[in-house]
Amino acid sequence: MLHIQQLSKNFGDIQAVKDITFSANQGEIITLLGPNGAGKTTLIRLLSGILSPTSGEILFDDINMSEDRVAALRHIGYIPENSPMYANMTAFEFIKYAADLRLVPEASFRSRLDAMVTGLELSEALPRKISELSKGFRHRIGIAAALIHSPKILIMDEPTEGLDPNQKYIFHKFIKDFAIKGTVILSTHILEDTENLATRILLINHGQILQDTTPARLRYSMPGKDLATVFRSLTSSPITTQEEAH
Amino acid sequence: MTTPLLTVFHKELNEYFQGWTAVFIFTIYLCISLVTAFYFGDFINNDNYALISFFSFQPEILALIVPAVCMPLWTDEYRLGTIEFILSQPISYFELVMGKFLAALSFGALMLLSTIPLSIFSSFYMPVSFAQIFCEYMGCFLLLSAFTALSCAVSSLSKLPLITYTASFFLLWLVMYADITLVIKNLLGINRLPAIDFKDHYQNFINGELSLASILYFILLAGIGLWINTVALRNSQYK
Numbered sequence: 001m002l003h004i005q006q007l008s009k010n011f012g013d014i015q016a017v018k019d020i021t022f023s024a025n026q027g028e029i030i031t032l033l034g035p036n037g038a039g040k041t042t043l044i045r046l047l048s049g050i051l052s053p054t055s056g057e058i059l060f061d062d063i064n065m066s067e068d069r070v071a072a073l074r075h076i077g078y079i080p081e082n083s084p085m086y087a088n089m090t091a092f093e094f095i096k097y098a099a100d101l102r103l104v105p106e107a108s109f110r111s112r113l114d115a116m117v118t119g120l121e122l123s124e125a126l127p128r129k130i131s132e133l134s135k136g137f138r139h140r141i142g143i144a145a146a147l148i149h150s151p152k153i154l155i156m157d158e159p160t161e162g163l164d165p166n167q168k169y170i171f172h173k174f175i176k177d178f179a180i181k182g183t184v185i186l187s188t189h190i191l192e193d194t195e196n197l198a199t200r201i202l203l204i205n206h207g208q209i210l211q212d213t214t215p216a217r218l219r220y221s222m223p224g225k226d227l228a229t230v231f232r233s234l235t236s237s238p239i240t241t242q243e244e245a246h
Numbered sequence: 247m248t249t250p251l252l253t254v255f256h257k258e259l260n261e262y263f264q265g266w267t268a269v270f271i272f273t274i275y276l277c278i279s280l281v282t283a284f285y286f287g288d289f290i291n292n293d294n295y296a297l298i299s300f301f302s303f304q305p306e307i308l309a310l311i312v313p314a315v316c317m318p319l320w321t322d323e324y325r326l327g328t329i330e331f332i333l334s335q336p337i338s339y340f341e342l343v344m345g346k347f348l349a350a351l352s353f354g355a356l357m358l359l360s361t362i363p364l365s366i367f368s369s370f371y372m373p374v375s376f377a378q379i380f381c382e383y384m385g386c387f388l389l390l391s392a393f394t395a396l397s398c399a400v401s402s403l404s405k406l407p408l409i410t411y412t413a414s415f416f417l418l419w420l421v422m423y424a425d426i427t428l429v430i431k432n433l434l435g436i437n438r439l440p441a442i443d444f445k446d447h448y449q450n451f452i453n454g455e456l457s458l459a460s461i462l463y464f465i466l467l468a469g470i471g472l473w474i475n476t477v478a479l480r481n482s483q484y485k
Contacts, residue, residue: 050334052480052481070336073334073336076334084330084331086257086328088264098331098335100248100250102250103248145331
């Protein structure tokens with residue numbers, strides 16, 4: 001479904017993402033786990049078409065993002081960190097704007113919107129201005145806008161930052177339901193998200209993948225230690241990529 | 247059938263008419279235009295069969311207003327973080343740029359249209375040449391297109407509104423007053439040059455001439471602005 005080949009991104013002299021290669025398939029929930037400044041957000045922005053790579057390729061099925069960015073983006077739903085939105089729009093207008101940009105037909109829009117309103121408990125928020133909504137509602141509106149065109153891949157940057165436990169519960173449930181038919185890639189440094197959601201973990205630091213593993217295997221690598229301890233020991237040590245570790 | 251370009255166009259045009267933005271800009275534009283025409287242009291005493299007192303000041307007035315109209319188009323997207331939303335949508339950079347440009351240009355065109363009553367009222371009190379006035383409006387519209395495209399380009403380069411406005415204002419005044427003829431004469435020693443400066447082209451429209459060279463000059467300026475905007479967006483190192 002998604003293939004990343006030797007992806008790199010430089011900002012001047014700084015190499016934010018270094019030679020990353022991985023694939024993602026249907027049914028997977030992949031968390032990009034790493035400390036602040038590890039390169040997670042840059043990688044997420046490369047995958048969502050906001051940044052162009054310095055080198056390497058991003059392939060959605062057979063569509064190369066560098067060659068046909070617009071066609072590739074039709075398969076993706078993206079939720080940026082803090083769900084930035086146009087504050088003077090109503091929640092409905094924002095979702096409709098996203099749907100129109102993605103050429104969602106009116107009939108499909110109505111049925112998709114109904115499903116979102118039910119699944120994300122949005123009925124109360126829909127007619128209200130975005131500036132009047134709580135962070136939790138804004139977040140869910142962001143999810144609805146990202147999924148209104150039924151994408152195959154959902155990409156999220158720090159999706160649960162600032163959400164209360166109830167909002168996190170609704171979010172986790174929704175993402176698990178989506179992943180039955182799609183692929184989810186989310187960046188986070190919140191271990192709770194990883195433990196509750198991830199079927200696969202890409203541990204990232206200094207722009208490189210340190211480990212491509214599962215939550216169970218990661219814990220098993222240091223028996224008796226919790227995920228937080230494993231995370232600290234792996235990301236605070238000098239860079240050792242998976243290949244080098246083998 | 248709607249397209250992503252039209253969707254962006256509608257959204258941006260609606261933004262101007264939400265709240266008091268449109269009323270404020272229209273009021274300022276009309277006040278400055280009328281004050282300059284009547285006070286500085288001595289509208290009553292001059293022979294204004296073609297409203298020359300009004301049209302002569304339009305480049306300076308539009309150079310003041312257009313940067314304010316275009317400033318939020320990209321600057322706000324960067325400032326509010328919605329640039330991440332819009333760039334992740336399946337719409338080409340050029341369509342995005344054109345959607346925003348056409349919205350700002352339409353707003354500017356409405357601003358120009360709001361001055362049409364001046365020519366109608368004037369015709370009650372003196373003979374007016376509607377053909378020449380049409381040429382002048384054409385000139386103003388082309389000038390507006392060029393200024394809008396250049397201001398949009400500047401807007402895409404900064405997330406600080408004050409810098410965007412100031413840089414845009416400076417660029418438009420440079421375009422208006424740069425004496426390219428003099429520069430070419432001094433640098434290349436060519437003395438016989440066709441009129442290539444901004445003021446020459448705008449003056450053609452004021453004189454009632456629809457010159458192809460002048461039309462192309464303003465279209466070229468607009469094209470340069472749109473090209474810079476598209477390139478800036480494609481290469482934005484949003485961090």
